[in-house]
Amino acid sequence: MAQEPINLFEYEEIAKSRLEQGQYDFIAGGATDEITIRRTRAVFDSIMMRPRMMVDISKRDVSTTVLGQKIDLPVMIDPAGNHGVAHEDAELATARAAGAAGTLMVVSSHAARTMEDVAGAATGPLWFQQYLFRDRGLTLEMAARAEEAGYTALCLTLDAKVSPKRERNIRNNYVGPASPNYAQLDMGTHSWQFAADMPAGPNDIRDPASTWEDLDWLAANIRLPVVVKGIMTGEDGKYSADHGAKGVIVSNHGGRYLDTTLATIEVLPEVVKAVDGNAEVYMDGGIRRGTDIFKALALGARSVLIGRPLFWGLAVDGEAGVVSMLGILKSELDATMGMCGRTTIDSIDMDCLATVSPLLALFPTAPDFR
Template sequence: MVTLDDYYTAARSLVEPAAWDYIDGGSGDETTLRENLAGYRRYRLRPRVLVDVSRCDMRTTLLGSPVALPIAVAPTGFHGLVTSEAESACARAAGEVGALMVVSTFATTRLEDVARAARGPLWMQLYVFRDRTVSEDLVKRAEAVGYRALVVTVDAPVRGRRVRDLRNAFALPPGLAPANFPDIPADGSSAELAAQLARHIDPAFSWDDLAWLRSLTRLPIVLKGVLTAEDAAHAAELGVAAIVVSNHGGRQLDGSVTALDALPEVVSAVAGRCEVLVDGGVRRGSDALVALALGARAVLVGRPVLWGMAVSAAEGARDVLSILGAELETAMALCGRTDLASVDASLLRPASHRPC
């Protein structure tokens, strides 16, 4: 296994087909899902030469937490679909390579157990439930066991129409459930999974509710799912700590702008008032370099980590993150950039550009 594509091919043969469609699929015609990948091909790198690149430093901080590389694990639900070690394996793997992990609300391992397994910093992803006491409890539990930020997913007030899941009437297999909410029925005897979860997530959650969320915790708040300068500027005005530019991996609004295309306007709109991260479509270390050059502080990867876990649990996840890190380090060296501070927009030009 030397590339993420190698892990993709191996994982596809190992994961049950309906579960694979849940992981691999997007919404609608999956146009945005494909465009997330294609977006990185619209840029070319401009390498500088005769630079001492005997050492490239990829270290940075994410909301004050030191990390060894600007690549984090995105929140993805139900890791138990690909390995019995589930989110605990992922947390160990991320920590071993010095990466941050964002743990999903819909993990198949209790957030306390993930924290015990972790060897690095954790953020907690949050959906706000119609029953606000459920979300309040989750926030307090996360803060109590050392999670360092709340990542509020804001692009899913209703669930996108994920055609593959609808055709499969996808439900979790018997014995697998959202571990943080034991009262939510979600097994093979239940109705289609999306319908179950939609009953619990609050579609009325709005900007006005951020004050309520802040009242619950001292943890910094991150908004995940911002794609416009208008929303980014408003978030910064309200004092959010960070934004994740994201279209939910192409799983929500098909036809939406890609996160990479939205990244420059978001970075410009926040003007340094909060940190900006991006997810969606990163499959090579050079992809991460493109995003960093456009102003992201770090990239998040989701599906590839699940591919690695499907092949060999924590070892596979660790290898996926290590491959991306090694590719990023190589790309930085070949571009003559020795640290992240030296990575900027001068590194890029549009693929269609033709000099005079």
């Protein structure tokens, strides 16, 4: 495509043509039949908008705050391993792009660059993502490094205790590189066991025995606020807040772990209700349009995050690609707000959405457009 991409789907198309098949599949793919991935887009597309007229929309503000940090748009960069697969500058480019776009990046512990190098390149706020390790000393050591490097929250991923079965990776024999973040840790007999279809073995660094009490322990033993990632039920949303999380990311890991879950946008309302204002609630999964962001905000998310699109932006044009991709989302959200008569993020609400065709009530045999 000679012309500039004008939406996130075009970014993916161009990126696909530039990446090797195995690399593209690693990013785009999900677990087993990828039913959750398809459902996610289908559900977004089934939620309809209710536009509103004759509201003064001359001044619109798409900025918000997350844990007290102002961001210029309610879209953050999700933690995702190995940006180096899409661009040689890897997370350094993404971090600079996030800063230039005025948003926050969550840096994965599986990054292709060390957390210190990413922090050194960053021009905006950063959170660091990690896991609960069997060795609690290592867990605290990594968190302490993040704090030392200037990260302002720790994002604890809860939904990755077991290795998923990603069939594209198995077919392609795809194995990503180990992150330099782990090279600096003395892991003893532990390591990351990435076998694509295996439960974590006894030496796997991840702790399959961890429970909510371990979240209490972590929150009590680090200074950074903890944001948990991977919540898909109201129960777990409530437990997260009860056990010290300041933020909750409603996420199914982009359909990359357990397949056939509901789409995140479907479970978002129950999590928001159960958390009951005791933590901030964010959401990721399938966000590709300004209308998707609007829908998530209307259903109670404070901000959304994007995963795969950052790789598409990087593959197309490095840092500039990510900046322009975020710019597209921002302007699509801004236009959606204008057309729905909403001028601030806080004013976005469910009144702007519909899910069932009103024709159904009039004609029992009318087609169901859901």
